[in-house]
Amino acid sequence: MNRERLTAFSDGVIAIIITLMVLELRPPAGTNWAALLGMLPFFLTYALSFLFVAIYWNNHHHLLHTVHHVTGPIMWTNMALLFFLSLTPFATAWLGGHYRAPVPAAVYGIALLLPAIAYTLLQVTIIAAEGHESVLARALGRDLKGKASMALYATAVGLAFVDPWLSFGIYALVAAIWLVPDRRIERNLREEGDRR
Amino acid sequence: MNRERLTAFSDGVIAIIITLMVLELRPPAGTNWAALLGMLPFFLTYALSFLFVAIYWNNHHHLLHTVHHVTGPIMWTNMALLFFLSLTPFATAWLGGHYRAPVPAAVYGIALLLPAIAYTLLQVTIIAAEGHESVLARALGRDLKGKASMALYATAVGLAFVDPWLSFGIYALVAAIWLVPDRRIERNLREEGDRR
Amino acid sequence: MNRERLTAFSDGVIAIIITLMVLELRPPAGTNWAALLGMLPFFLTYALSFLFVAIYWNNHHHLLHTVHHVTGPIMWTNMALLFFLSLTPFATAWLGGHYRAPVPAAVYGIALLLPAIAYTLLQVTIIAAEGHESVLARALGRDLKGKASMALYATAVGLAFVDPWLSFGIYALVAAIWLVPDRRIERNLREEGDRR
Amino acid sequence: MNRERLTAFSDGVIAIIITLMVLELRPPAGTNWAALLGMLPFFLTYALSFLFVAIYWNNHHHLLHTVHHVTGPIMWTNMALLFFLSLTPFATAWLGGHYRAPVPAAVYGIALLLPAIAYTLLQVTIIAAEGHESVLARALGRDLKGKASMALYATAVGLAFVDPWLSFGIYALVAAIWLVPDRRIERNLREEGDRR
Numbered sequence: 001m002n003r004e005r006l007t008a009f010s011d012g013v014i015a016i017i018i019t020l021m022v023l024e025l026r027p028p029a030g031t032n033w034a035a036l037l038g039m040l041p042f043f044l045t046y047a048l049s050f051l052f053v054a055i056y057w058n059n060h061h062h063l064l065h066t067v068h069h070v071t072g073p074i075m076w077t078n079m080a081l082l083f084f085l086s087l088t089p090f091a092t093a094w095l096g097g098h099y100r101a102p103v104p105a106a107v108y109g110i111a112l113l114l115p116a117i118a119y120t121l122l123q124v125t126i127i128a129a130e131g132h133e134s135v136l137a138r139a140l141g142r143d144l145k146g147k148a149s150m151a152l153y154a155t156a157v158g159l160a161f162v163d164p165w166l167s168f169g170i171y172a173l174v175a176a177i178w179l180v181p182d183r184r185i186e187r188n189l190r191e192e193g194d195r196r
Numbered sequence: 197m198n199r200e201r202l203t204a205f206s207d208g209v210i211a212i213i214i215t216l217m218v219l220e221l222r223p224p225a226g227t228n229w230a231a232l233l234g235m236l237p238f239f240l241t242y243a244l245s246f247l248f249v250a251i252y253w254n255n256h257h258h259l260l261h262t263v264h265h266v267t268g269p270i271m272w273t274n275m276a277l278l279f280f281l282s283l284t285p286f287a288t289a290w291l292g293g294h295y296r297a298p299v300p301a302a303v304y305g306i307a308l309l310l311p312a313i314a315y316t317l318l319q320v321t322i323i324a325a326e327g328h329e330s331v332l333a334r335a336l337g338r339d340l341k342g343k344a345s346m347a348l349y350a351t352a353v354g355l356a357f358v359d360p361w362l363s364f365g366i367y368a369l370v371a372a373i374w375l376v377p378d379r380r381i382e383r384n385l386r387e388e389g390d391r392r
Numbered sequence: 393m394n395r396e397r398l399t400a401f402s403d404g405v406i407a408i409i410i411t412l413m414v415l416e417l418r419p420p421a422g423t424n425w426a427a428l429l430g431m432l433p434f435f436l437t438y439a440l441s442f443l444f445v446a447i448y449w450n451n452h453h454h455l456l457h458t459v460h461h462v463t464g465p466i467m468w469t470n471m472a473l474l475f476f477l478s479l480t481p482f483a484t485a486w487l488g489g490h491y492r493a494p495v496p497a498a499v500y501g502i503a504l505l506l507p508a509i510a511y512t513l514l515q516v517t518i519i520a521a522e523g524h525e526s527v528l529a530r531a532l533g534r535d536l537k538g539k540a541s542m543a544l545y546a547t548a549v550g551l552a553f554v555d556p557w558l559s560f561g562i563y564a565l566v567a568a569i570w571l572v573p574d575r576r577i578e579r580n581l582r583e584e585g586d587r588r
Numbered sequence: 589m590n591r592e593r594l595t596a597f598s599d600g601v602i603a604i605i606i607t608l609m610v611l612e613l614r615p616p617a618g619t620n621w622a623a624l625l626g627m628l629p630f631f632l633t634y635a636l637s638f639l640f641v642a643i644y645w646n647n648h649h650h651l652l653h654t655v656h657h658v659t660g661p662i663m664w665t666n667m668a669l670l671f672f673l674s675l676t677p678f679a680t681a682w683l684g685g686h687y688r689a690p691v692p693a694a695v696y697g698i699a700l701l702l703p704a705i706a707y708t709l710l711q712v713t714i715i716a717a718e719g720h721e722s723v724l725a726r727a728l729g730r731d732l733k734g735k736a737s738m739a740l741y742a743t744a745v746g747l748a749f750v751d752p753w754l755s756f757g758i759y760a761l762v763a764a765i766w767l768v769p770d771r772r773i774e775r776n777l778r779e780e781g782d783r784r
Contacts, residue, residue, distance in 0.1 A: 012603035031297035094615035101619035223486035227493035407600035419682035423689035
């Protein structure tokens with residue numbers, strides 16, 4: 001299995017997931033601003049999910065870039081990641097329609113937590129194949145960002161039953177953490193590039 | 197981040213956006229020509245939106261071609277462009293069903309204005325990274341076409357409340373402006389190619 | 393504009409068109425064989441449309457392969473082809489639901505005729521750019537198959553008002569004509585390959 | 589016809605099929621855990637179908653990798669495989685909604701059997717083109733796994749009328765058979781790589 005092909009397939013699936021979600025933005029029945037305003041929850045959850053999937057695409061690119069040989073476990077852990085990411089449109093649609101209810105807010109957090117776990121497993125699988133001295137192993141270090149995200153998602157799932165707005169705040173916080181560029185990884189990759 | 201991969205992902209998302217819109221063309225309940233004729237507004241808004249997305253794809257290709265190194269800001273401004281373009285199916289579906297109402301006609305204009313702003317920001321971001329002596333900077337000059345389009349979209353949004361048909365005329369005008377090939381950019385790119 | 397990129401974008405759009413059509417195959421309400429049998433018209437029109445789009449993809453590949461430089465007219469005629477192909481899911485869904493009515497049967501023929509015209513225009517545009525001594529010009533000759541297909545589609549549109557089954561017979565006939573491999577084109581391409 | 593292009597198109601179609609299925613996961617009307625639990629049959633059939641399509645993608649990659657020259661029969665047998673795979677979303681949606689009824693359970697098996705037959709034909713077509721001493725011919729041997737899968741699917745179709753759960757067990761068994769890596773094929777491919 002060729003790395004380019006796994007990357008191209010993953011990119012294709014992620015591009016479809018990120019775009020399919022817009023089908024949930026059904027045109028409202030009315031034709032005034034109030035009708036449009038009524039769609040605000042759908043827009044905001046769509047924007048948040050778009051952001052999360054875009055962050056995954058970006059990080060996933062860097063991740064697969066550190067792979068030299070695609071093994072069976074890498075292939076299937078990657079498939080598990082794509083599977084859990086593909087649940088995003090469902091969780092987004094449910095939350096968009098019921099953003100005040102605790103269960104959809106918690107399920108949205110679970111739908112973020114599952115691909116985060118698969119992503120962590122993918123990192124573990126790649127390091128197992130590439131070695132502890134590989135670029136990825138050095139770049140990740142203790143992977144504080146990844147672990148913090150998962151802890152925050154789990155917290156948000158619980159807090160949804162106190163107030164869904166607490167969960168939304170946490171989701172936005174995690175997105176913000178990932179948007180800030182991670183200089184350590186880029187530096188390691190650059191050093192690797194220099195050495196090649 | 198590799199330019200080819202950003203281009204491929206953007207192309208994938210744009211290909212999906214342009215094709216998803218056709219799902220809004222629901223087969224009519226009747227089976228005569230009148231039933232088909234009743235779908236004319238949906239067909240025409242679909243055709244207009246297809247044209248706009250196709251123009252974006254074409255220009256976006258030339259734009260990314262001038263990038264030598266994908267920076268974080270280029271990556272995220274490009275994502276913002278894809279996000280705003282992904283709202284086109286929604287705006288198209290709403291307008292197709294209510295082409296006589298001012299708000300959907302104005303919102304369609306906003307849905308054209310937002311990616312135009314993101315596209316302009318993407319140009320600014322690329323020039324910031326590539327330098328004021330880059331191909332893109334020289335090719336764009338004062339970017340009259342881009343600025344005129346945004347001014348026209350804003351005007352169309354306002355005029356929708358006078359008569360939506362004025363807005364439609366402006367949307368068609370902007371599409372026509374972009375369909376006429378821009379010899380200046382092609383010449384600059386060719387010169388660049390010669391120099392390489 | 394690079395040929396590889398136009399090919400990749402066209403392939404992406406065609407892959408999405410061919411797959412989106414399956415969304416029209418809605419699961420029936422019942423759970424017995426009769427419920428499934430009631431879907432037969434949807435299956436058969438889907439299969440026919442899948443076949444037509446597959447034939448287009450195959451021929452389009454050979455066609456773009458003869459292009460050395462993508463000009464503006466080639467780019468936009470190709471977009472027109474993609475636009476008309478994108479109407480296939482609509483025509484398929486309407487026909488699947490009303491295969492006994494003449495108008496959907498005729499509109500299906502129009503939906504086949506329009507991309508055929510765009511395809512012919514694309515050939516003309518490519519020959520205009522590549523010259524009358526190009527591979528394409530020699531391979532096409534008088535393009536009897538292309539002209540016969542368009543004549544047959546037009547006939548089928550008319551005959552739909554006599555009996556839709558006549559139209560279906562003609563649609564199947566055109567598909568059969570294109571499935572039989574065209575040795576002339578392959579031979580010309582092979583000769584070209586030898587000469588390179 | 590270039591192998592890379594056939595692979596890219598097939599990958600695109602498979603990526604769309606695997607992702608489109610998630611559109612069947614409609615957000616429930618309620619907002620509690622019971623509403624989510626009611627979707628469990630849809631989730632499980634989606635997960636099973638995702639797994640099957642992912643297995644096909646993985647094997648299909650290895651299969652096309654053994655092709656040196658894409659002939660007409662390879663092209664069209666591959667299209668037949670994509671066509672039958674594209675019926676998976678339909679069969680999945682029907683089964684998800686009626687997992688206790690025998691006919692949807694049997695039809696799901698038929699929807700698995702049809703691409704399995706097309707896949708076998710594709711192997712036959714490739715071996716016919718590449719020769720009985722080719723990598724594929726040596727790797728497949730008597731293709732016990734392929735033949736066993738088809739026999740199991742056929743059995744599951746019949747057993748659906750005794751108890752659908754017997755069929756589900758067999759579907760899961762076939763998926764498990766394919767998930768276990770097939771060392772023979774990988775070894776043969778590696779040897780081929782060594783010889784190149």
